[in-house]
Amino acid sequence: MSESIIRRTITRLMVPFIQLFALYVIVHGDSGPGGGFQGGVILGASFILYAIVFGSEAGRKRAPRAVTDILASTGALIYAGIGLLCLLLGSAFLDYRALPFEDPHLAGHYGILGIEIGVGMTVAAVMVTIFFETARRNDEGEVENG
């Protein structure tokens, strides 16, 4: 944990704004620059910044292993699930026009939005996981389901 009060205070101030910006980038993906991947990276970076300043133990408390593991899978499952939903509704995999909205453009919009959210979840969770796995010292041993 960093001793500097400036670093800690600034981090505490910054993290919510970084995360808000991450959410903006994720949901803005289908109509402007950004998207699930970029937003996910920003969201993951906010946790990584927190862990760097407050120590990896405090960081793991904010993003427990159980949560990141499940989010990593769930995000990608949302992607595949939307694709399969289109298939089940009688059209092709990832053909958003099949989604139950009146306007096919609106269906496309919501379809892509759902996928961006899924991608964002997975990317953020995997970023955080990679950070904690590489930060973990080898001799610490395996922490069961943290």
Add this chain to the structure above:
Amino acid sequence: MNTPDITPLPLLMVVIPLVSALMTPILARIHRSLAFLTVQAATITSFVLACILLDRVTSGSGKVVYWLGNWEPPYGIEYSVDALNGLVLVLVAFVAAVVSVYAPKSVAAEIEASKHPFFYAIYLLLFTGLMGIVVTGDIFNLYVFVEISSLSGYSLIAMGRRREALTASYNYLILGTIGATFILLGIGHLYMMTGTLNMADLARLLPPLYHSRVILTAFALFTVGLSIKLALFPLHVWMPNAYTYAPSAVSPLLAATGTKVGAYVLIRVMFTVFHPNFDVQVIPATRILLVLAAVAILMGSLLAIAQSNIKRMLAYSSVGQIGYIVLGAALVNRTGMTGALLHIVNHALMKGALFLAAGAIVYKTGIETVEGLKGLGRKMPLTMAAFTVASLSMIGIPLTVGFVSKWYLALGALEAGMWYLVIVILVSSGLNAIYFWRVIDWIYFSPPNERLEALPAGDAPWSMMGPTLVMAALCVVLGVQAQWPVGIAEQAAALLVGGGR
């Protein structure tokens, strides 16, 4: 072009394993055994669907397609299955299903418990990647799946119980990445010249450009990149260590499917994306490959003789067997191609059985050296019977699958007027006989040493023996009842090198 036969079956080949892979870590939190049950359910379902798909392709329309998101090719990604990749799909799904039944006991013994959910998730991702490579009709999509399967392959190998597994995986990572980069550069060159990534569209647009240097470069990049992936001599150096140090449940999967899928891609690129005439007339690609294949066949067998570790011996033998596959394809006639495709299937069965048996030996006795097999015939009769049958098949004894594919390869060589290749095949069979017969001799006719004598007799548990015996039995069944695989291989060969339709 008449209306394509569209069905979601090709899509399910990829989506079922992918969704199951993602669910595995979540389900494993509910109950540990749900992890491998998911893998078994997913691979067995895929196998059944792949059989249905192959039947539909071979008995009906000849080609089945699926357009992702209803985007018409060449704009969207197209999955397209004909007799060639239908056969490889069934093979990959079969091996993955058999190994998934075998895996739980072996994995429990070799890998620490906290890693199991991830092991099974990555196992399914590897399966997803391999199925995706085979099913896709889009060349960039193919690259994506090559990366998915390679990355999961690296991490599975790194889970081996010895520290050497890490260096083996790292070497494979470096060489595999170089190979994948070459493939990607090749795709980039093709896209630059044609503006399309769809394989069928490429086949249509490429012929006028055949003498362009960019296209020649692309072809060279593909050939070298894929040769690394399929471990063609002398680009095989990553393979022996990777197979030797990988967990016992991973070696059979990689040996039976990984390199075979690489061989499939090489055949697909050389004979579907490019026209066979290109490989023969524009540049002497097939002649270069024939020489490399002949050297691979001899060197692989020679190097295998020198090995003292069972799995490493099997890996070097794979180097030689991959030579057979490339040899048959590079003959560019229907008989040779039939032999190559048969050998993809047959070698997967034989080598799968051998690696499964090797894993069972390690599970039961911890023996890894060839010398350690002395007298094991009395201790583990069923395992050794499976090992022996598969070994005989590797040598090419009649009534086994090894004989069928070597027969077609030899006929193909004669048809091409290259009698000296028949000598290469015969010499290599002799070399195979040397190192496999030495093992069989030790298994049955040598007394066990004291350490082995002290071990209780008995085979590995049935969940491991069942899959091993099924693979070994198929080496004989498909060797006697050869019409079924030969029929499909001939149909696919006709598609590739013409003459048929």
